[in-house]
Each structure stands twice: as structure tokens, then as C-alpha cells.
Amino acid sequence: MLKRDTPKHDILILGGGPSGLSTALHLAQIAPHLAQASRILILEKEHYPRFKLCAGGLVADAEIILERLGLDVSEVPHVDAERAHFDFNGKGLTVRVPNRHAIRIIHRDEFDSWLAKKTREAGIEIREGVTVKNIIPDQDGVTVETDQGNFHSQIVVGADGSNGATRRCILPNARISTARVLEVITPLEKNGNRPHKGTDAYFDFFPVPNNIAGYVWDFPTQINGEAMRCWGIYDTNLLADEKRPALKTSLAHEMTHHGLNLEDYEIKGHPIRWYNPQNQICVPRVLLVGDAAGADPIFGEGISIALGYGSIAAREISESFQRNEFSFTGYKRRLARSALGQTLYARWMLANLIYPIKWPWFQVLLWRIAKPIVLLVAWTLVLNWSKRIK
Numbered sequence: 064m065l066k067r068d069t070p071k072h073d074i075l076i077l078g079g080g081p082s083g084l085s086t087a088l089h090l091a092q093i094a095p096h097l098a099q100a101s102r103i104l105i106l107e108k109e110h111y112p113r114f115k116l117c118a119g120g121l122v123a124d125a126e127i128i129l130e131r132l133g134l135d136v137s138e139v140p141h142v143d144a145e146r147a148h149f150d151f152n153g154k155g156l157t158v159r160v161p162n163r164h165a166i167r168i169i170h171r172d173e174f175d176s177w178l179a180k181k182t183r184e185a186g187i188e189i190r191e192g193v194t195v196k197n198i199i200p201d202q203d204g205v206t207v208e209t210d211q212g213n214f215h216s217q218i219v220v221g222a223d224g225s226n227g228a229t230r231r232c233i234l235p236n237a238r239i240s241t242a243r244v245l246e247v248i249t250p251l252e253k254n255g256n257r258p259h260k261g262t263d264a265y266f267d268f269f270p271v272p273n274n275i276a277g278y279v280w281d282f283p284t285q286i287n288g289e290a291m292r293c294w295g296i297y298d299t300n301l302l303a304d305e306k307r308p309a310l311k312t313s314l315a316h317e318m319t320h321h322g323l324n325l326e327d328y329e330i331k332g333h334p335i336r337w338y339n340p341q342n343q344i345c346v347p348r349v350l351l352v353g354d355a356a357g358a359d360p361i362f363g364e365g366i367s368i369a370l371g372y373g374s375i376a377a378r379e380i381s382e383s384f385q386r387n388e389f390s391f392t393g394y395k396r397r398l399a400r401s402a403l404g405q406t407l408y409a410r411w412m413l414a415n416l417i418y419p420i421k422w423p424w425f426q427v428l429l430w431r432i433a434k435p436i437v438l439l440v441a442w443t444l445v446l447n448w449s450k451r452i453k
């Protein structure tokens with residue numbers, strides 16, 4: 064057995080992205096005694112503002128969770144897409160949200176450093192430039208080995224994203240479901256033949272009949288105050304087989320259609336680990352949040368989801384400290400019963416139902432003919448969950 068000192072911190076949060084910072088902010092809100100006297104420490108391997116590959120699309124649920132934390136995301140530089148188009152081969156459904164934008168787009172280096180600043184203002188310490196290497200829970204606490212030495216705590220929150228160390232260490236043989244994602248930034252003026260230049264967000268599901276279970280996106284964005292477009296392709300991997308074209312080929316196809324040559328731009332890729340109800344999300348003394356636990360399978364939408372995990376995890380942690388019992392046996396059930404767990408389950412069901420139907424006529428039916436049904440399902444099962452989260 065590992066010999067070690069008394070834990071210095073009660074709660075170590077590994078990763079300072081939206082899920083880790085949201086867990087800390089929710090703890091400061093609902094259990095302020097836990098947020099005091101250095102009882103919580105966040106370890107982040109990068110230095111803010113750090114790069115994170117992400118299109119930065121915030122749905123209303125993300126803004127609602129931030130508002131409930133007393134935060135106003137409009138302080139962060141952003142671009143608002145007034146309309147979101149969900150298409151098959153360029154034609155489909157247009158979504159407007161009454162009295163607000165459809166999607167707010169932020170740049171993740173700016174958003175995450177803003178959220179980290181708010182977390183520090185709430186009295187929580189974040190140590191930057193610390194890379195976690197190993198996590199060893201036992202009956203007395205958890206040892207976290209890093210490139211800056213060992214840390215000890217009562218419990219650990221694994222908030223280190225899709226490629227993080229926590230899940231690998233605590234659940235080394237667990238099955239994972241991972242999407243492939245590519246992203247490209249292009250100048251605004253090169254945005255070819257879009258009818259609503261610069262202001263609308265587009266999702267096109269044309270790759271599905273070719274075994275790419277996902278879509279190509281084209282969002283407005285801004286980099287250092289300059290208006291740009293963010294293009295990308297998302298593939299859940301639900302139709303993975305050797306006949307799939309390369310992701311790059313499908314993205315290039317759509318960009319060419321809009322007068323852009325993919326080869327002229329830098330392509331970046333990163334996986335997204337998505338939610339599967341069968342997956343384990345904790346072991347005694349360690350629980351997972353955000354991408355480490357699982358993002359939305361349909362769209363790979365993970366920012367609002369990561370913020371929501373923070374709320375659920377904070378309640379689980381607060382109650383476990385009250386009981387002085389850290390098995391976290393109720394965490395998965397708590398998530399499943401919450402509004403976040405319900406939307407994640409619904410999205411997992413929908414992804415598994417819709418993506419395997421590869422016939423083009425089905426995509427036409429979905430996005431062009433069955434619009435009222437699609438809107439109703441989206442409004443009730445996919446969106447609007449944050450108001451019900453406890």
C-alpha cells in the first residue's frame with residue numbers, strides 16, 4: 064500500500080476547462096465552506112489563455128447555467144448567429160429562437176480564461192502548468208502524481224477532457240465511444256455563396272449516406288476581434304467501416320461547393336468522447352465530469368453539457384462530505400435522474416436511431432418535410448434542460 068502524508072486538499076479538480084471550473088463554481092455556490100481555506104485545488108496542465116480546439120458554439124442552456132452562477136457571458140467577445148440551418152444537401156430547416164440568438168459563438172481561449180478568472184474570484188486556487196500523470200485512489204484518499212510532484216486529497220474530480228488521464232487511470236478497461244472531429248478557420252470574405260453571409264450557422268448532414276454519422280458545420284466566429292468563419296466535420300463513428308471516405312474529403316467537398324479550397328487552410332483534429340448510458344463515470348473517491356464522462360452524441364455539443372455536469376457533481380460532492388462517505392455509488396443515478404442525464408440519454412437514443420438510417424430520402428424527410436416534429440423533439444428532448452437542473 065502507498066505510504067503518504069495527510070491529504071492537503073479535500074478536493075482536487077483535474078482540468079480547468081468548463082467542466083472543472085463549473086464544478087468549482089457550483090461548489091462555491093452551494094457549499095461555500097468547501098470552497099474556503101484551500102480545500103479545493105484545480106490542476107491545469109496549460110497556462111491561460113490556452114488553446115482548445117472547439118467551434119465555441121454556446122446554446123441557450125450554457126448561458127442559463129452561467130446566469131445561475133451569477134455570470135454574464137456577454138462580457139466575453141462573441142458573435143451571435145441569429146439563425147441556425149439544419150440541412151441535407153443545402154436545404155432544410157431554419158431555427159430562430161424568439162427574442163434571442165440561436166447560437167452564441169465564443170473563442171475558447173477567451174471563454175476558458177474568463178471562467179478561470181471568475182473561479183479565482185470565487186476564492187478557488189488554480190495551479191497552472193501542472194500535468195497529471197497518474198491517479199491512485201485507496202481507502203484513505205487519492206494520490207495524484209504530476210510532473211510537479213504528488214498531491215493528496217480526499218476526492219478527485221476528473222475534468223481533463225476527451226483525452227484526459229483520469230478515465231484511463233481509474234477505468235483502464237472501460238469501453239469508450241469517441242467521435243472524430245476536424246476544424247478549419249477561414250476568412251469571412253471568402254464565404255462564397257452563402258445567402259446570409261456572416262451571421263448564420265449551418266449544419267449539413269449530407270455525409271450520412273456515405274457512412275459518416277454526423278455533419279459539416281459552418282459558423283461565424285471572431286479571432287482577435289476579426290470576423291471569420293469556422294468550418295468543421297463531426298463523425299460519431301456510429302457507422303464506422305472501411306468504406307467511409309476520409310473525413311477531410313467530405314469537408315473539402317462542402318467547402319469547394321462554397322468556393323473554398325480546404326488545402327489553403329490549416330486543419331486541426333481532436334476526438335470527442337460521447338455519453339453512453341452503459342459507461343461507468345466514477346469509482347470510489349473519483350468522479351468524472353464533462354467530456355471525461357461523455358458529451359452529446361448527436362452534435363458533439365459539450366460546453367453546456369460540461370457546465371451542467373459541474374452542477375450535478377457539486378451536489379454529489381457536497382452531500383458526500385456531509386456524510387463523510389466517498390463511494391459515489393449514487394453519482395450515476397443522480398446524473399441519470401437529472402435534466403442533464405435525461406437529455407444525454409435522449410440524445411444517445413436519437414443518435415443511435417437516426418444515424419444508422421442512411422437513405423438520402425430519410426434525411427430529406429427529417430430536415431425538409433418533418434420540420435414540426437423535429438422542432439418539437441429538439442425543443443423538448445435536446446434543448447431547455449438547464450432550467451430543470453438541480
Ligand SMILES: Cc1cc2nc3c(=O)[nH]c(=O)nc-3n(C[C@H](O)[C@H](O)[C@H](O)COP(=O)(O)OP(=O)(O)OC[C@H]3O[C@@H](n4cnc5c(N)ncnc54)[C@H](O)[C@@H]3O)c2cc1C
Pocket residue numbers: 077078079080081082083106107108109115116117118119120121122193194195196222223224225226227228244245246295332333334335352353354355358363364365366367369
Ligand atoms: C473541433 C471541435 C469543435 C467543438 N465545437 C463545439 C461547439 O461548437 N459547441 C460545444 O458545445 N462543444 C463543442 N465541442 C466540444 C467541447 O469542446 C467539449 O465538449 C468541452 O470542451 C468539454 O469541456 P471539458 O471541461 O470537459 O474538457 P476540456 O475543455 O477539454 O478541458 C479539459 C482541461 O483539462 C486539461 N487537461 C487535460 N489533461 C490534463 C492533465 N493530464 N493534467 C492537467 N490538466 C489536463 C486541459 O488542458 C483542459 O484545460 C467541440 C469539440 C471539438 C474537438
